[in-house]
């Protein structure tokens with residue numbers, strides 16, 4: 001039996017938050033004797049029972065290596081793995097299933113492109129454009145590649161609200177620019193970048209675009225064909241799925257033009273000691289035994305998201321975000337880092353006179369999970385001249401009560417610390 | 419007092435606190451009371467970079483004893499830093515190098531010394547021991 005034959009999750013109309021919450025077992029835990037308020041969803045999301053069951057079912061009913069055996073179990077596991085690929089294709093509206101490369105996560109996906117695209121297309125004197133709000137995993141791989149190939153990394157600045165300077169972007173585009181790699185949604189500021197415009201401008205310049213969608217896919221519907229984006233990277237664990245699996249979408253023409261990333265099993269057609277011919281897409285980029293159970297069960301998380309509906313999720317989260325911003329604004333001495341009008345899911349702030357670490361420690365004592373620090377965006381912290389922020393990030397299962405708890409917690413922390 | 423006598427005294431002090439709030443309020447108070455290193459002296463040589471908070475540590479030697487002054491940009495870290503300084507400063511190098519710092523666990527603050535906290539505290543304790551070892555080796 002495959003997990004897909006499980007009882008379907010119930011369809012929720014309109015948004016039934018109590019039912020959604022009930023699907024996530026870990027949300028019922030307590031921390032320091034207090035009911036958990038989980039607001040660290042930007043780091044990773046909790047998993048619904050549906051996904052947890054799928055993981056258990058994989059090991060009790062399907063476990064086998066994929067793409068290799070002719071035996072029954074191997075066929076079951078291979079089919080289930082390929083079913084996920086197909087679900088991913090539909091989820092982001094890709095044209096072909098073989099444009100979906102299953103990776104270990106966003107970081108792996110970006111490194112794959114920086115390495116392989118770099119080898120194929122980047123020469124000395126060429127340029128790659130990123131933005132000032134990138135996660136380290138969309139900075140360092142490009143730095144490494146540029147250093148190796150004698151290319152230059154160019155950074156599009158942002159304004160004080162955390163919005164991209166599109167005029168500066170336009171000025172940076174020239175015929176040396178081989179690729180533009182930007183985040184769809186900032187994991188620190190919550191800013192939603194104008195990706196349609198970014199892509200269009202890059203294409204007019206003849207440069208392909210990679211979007212880091214790690215903070216986007218779980219919050220909004222994405223259509224890679226409508227966007228005409230060249231590469232898209234995201235992680236399973238941030239979209240209610242398992243850890244250790246992620247996606248690289250790439251347009252067929254680019255993936256075919258790039259050399260393989262790693263060598264090994266699965267990625268070959270023929271191996272002799274003289275010469276190896278490589279496998280077709282997507283296997284050319286999938287060397288070795290992957291995280292099979294995570295790959296298969298990512299399919300379950302997509303089913304779960306689809307049953308609830310990304311549009312419903314987006315609508316609900318937008319309301320909650322709005323509620324949270326208004327509620328937090330009442331706190332004395334609060335300073336928001338990131339004030340873009342187009343924003344999603346993430347709220348970064350500081351309380352005047354306190355260090356984010358101290359606020360985080362007190363919140364933890366109150367059972368509230370937030371993230372503190374630089375959120376893997378150190379250059380962005382330097383841009384604002386701050387050591388870090390307190391970051392609350394919401395998911396489909398958060399409630400107004402969670403936000404009220406956060407506001408009360410921050411007020412209490414401020415009373416203790418000031 | 420020896421390192422262990424100071425530790426035992428701290429454990430006795432902390433036993434009075436009824437709950438985490440009181441304990442943290444005390445640590446915050448300690449942090450506030452001790453402006454440990456002047457801003458102008460906080461050079462990068464003294465900086466121990468944690469991911470979450472930063473710690474500065476200054477060590478001076480006199481007659482085989484090491485005197486520590488330390489500071490942090492986060493107040494809770496600073497309070498904990500001042501506890502460490504209380505326990506280790508002015509002690510003999512050999513005692514610092516081999517000290518068993520059991521008080522942190524006993525007063526329920528062990529989490530703060532975990533490497534995943536990345537608050538600089540663990541790195542500071544390591545640095546304190548390194549100073550002591552270096553002095554012994556002389």
Ligand SMILES: Cc1ncc(COP(=O)(O)O)c(C=O)c1O
Nearest residue numbers: 105106107135137187212214235
């Ligand atoms: C915007 C962004 N990009 C990349 C990453 C890296 O994702 P992962 O650690 O899953 O590879 C994250 C997650 O922290 C992120 O928020």
